Amino acid sequence: MVDRTLSRRKLLQLLGAAGAVPILSAPVLSACGSSVGGGGGGTAPGGGGAVKVGLVIPQSGVYAALGTDMQRGWDLWLRQHDTKFGNFTVTTVIADEGENPQSGVPAVQRVLQADQVDVVVGIVNSATALGAAPLMAEAKKTLLVANAGAADITGKARTPYVWRTSFQNAQVAAAAGPYLAQRNIPGGIFLIAPDYAAGTEVRAGFKKAYEGAGGRIAGEAAPPFGTTQDYQPFLSQIRQSGAGAVFCFFAGAEAVRFVQQYAQFGLKNTTPLYGSGFLTEGGVLNAQGDAALGVQTSLFYSDRLDNPANRAFVDAYRAAYQAPPTCYAVATWDAAEVLGRALGSATALDGDSVSAALGRLGAVDNSPRGSWTFDGQSPRQTFYLRTVDRVNGQLGNAITTSLGELGQV
């Protein structure tokens, strides 16, 4: 009797334990499961293995629109290439980067540890990219930055595992410097960009290139980032400086407000507005409306770029998403392209092998932006001066002239 009671209790305990085991170990098991599909999957090139990619892009917060474009560029490339990098079948895990490193770095950590991805792609925020770099180095896996523009990511804070397919903040601004210096603008140029890291890089990069080519800076302003709703005080400052033109760097809602207020306060008719291309790229352009007409910006891409690769890309993109592509979609499409090329020759999926293969790539000659190469671990690419116009009722960035090729600055 006693024995039976004990045994029944024992049985119950055993059953309970058996029931608990799957619950407790579920995350572990599923993590193992996914690493079977990805991590350890294919090591031999040509053997038809699998590669798991963590696409870390903003799906919430102020950068969510960029995240949408980046995912479209990524999806489009995979669809055009049978979801394969070389002989590796690609599995994509998407994680939300959010607005800042407080959400972005844990997202990178999650895809590395929980999802056991082989490569990480994406990252809009520079602070997130810089914060993720040590995680990548520790995991010895490759990160391909498809937007974040801080110089340090592939400069001062360089690690062999972090590569970039987009741009540097200072590079985009510096590209316009010599061109504007040659224009001999009477009164010089007024320089305005928000008072955070990217804005400071833009001001420094433009100033060096513009003054180096003989231009004169009429004045500088650094409006508080993220909290400036009204640019009137700075617009008054521009007017009083007597500058003949303005070069600026703004993105997102700030770009919309700055361009609209620039027109409302009557500066548009007297003082031409130049800027880094993000000022008029993507969704912000429609929100700016007619105020944006005639604004000139420098960037490595416009959907109006006339080359065969871009014409095919724009057609495919429009067919898939009923919208024109942006530089954000192109940079992510190119991230997939260089991974496809690298994994064609990589011997394994670890960071050292992938990075070595990326270093051997040479020119990426089929990019919609035109041919470009890695200079160090960031692109050497051609920049264009673009002018906002309206064609068939739709605002767009027409190519005005080439600003020449520029490597890392």
Add this chain to the structure above:
Amino acid sequence: MTAWLAANLVSILNGLAIGFLLFILAVGLSLVFGMMDVLNLAHGALFLVGAYIAAALAADGPSWGAFLGALALAAVIGLLGGGLLSAMTEPLRRRSHLDQALLTLGVALVVAELLQIVFGDDPLGVPAPPGLDGSATVLGATYPTYRLVLIGVGAVLAVAVYLVVDRTRVGALVRATVADRDMVAVLGVDNRRVKVAVFAIGSLLAAVAGVLGGPVYGASVGLDSTVLILALVVVVIGGLGSVRGALVGALLIGQIESLGRALLPDLASFILFGALALVLVLRPRGLFGSRTGAAQ
């Protein structure tokens, strides 16, 4: 002096436009906080709702119908939203500020996320109604016509709110409730109804401010928290529960944000909170706040 005035006239005008807009936004926040001790962090979300309504109705091109329709719709939604917030915070009335702040912060986050889902991630522009979308020349300086009108509309609204609170029986009830709500209850007035009414009207004004501010600020993710911070600064500088304080605080912040930034561009990010710190050191209860928080 005249040369200085001519050089800075645009900044002064602009300070007035922003100041009146801030007053319309902040007066509800101030009264609800001063009266019922409810810290409503969803106030900025109501502003953003108004801004998105203005953007959505003007999507097919600017028109007076769209603008006035947006004002009416924002007013109705503001009233309902204020009533709902009042009902939600009612069970917490005996609890600490932190509980109410958590609840209304949660509401603010949910509303902001819903707006982003409905209206998309891209920032939206709000065109000024036809006829007001150009620029006027004021003493040789170019100034947007819409903002000139905004100064007028804002001034009328400010005077109206001030007269209602200061000169009518309803206003007297509101002021009495701010001063001592237990005494008002003893006199036989159900001060919960006063709270619902003030909450609803204050929220209406916030949503209307969103529509009026649309052509200036646009509608975008994150705008709710930046205007909420400005409104809180106005309330703290002016003093809790004081209409006069909210008006003076708003006009002061307007000038600091435009004239101050124009004169001291290097201190642009500092002067707003510098002014706040100065007021807190010299008058911890705000310029017009009294020990009991009585309304003026």
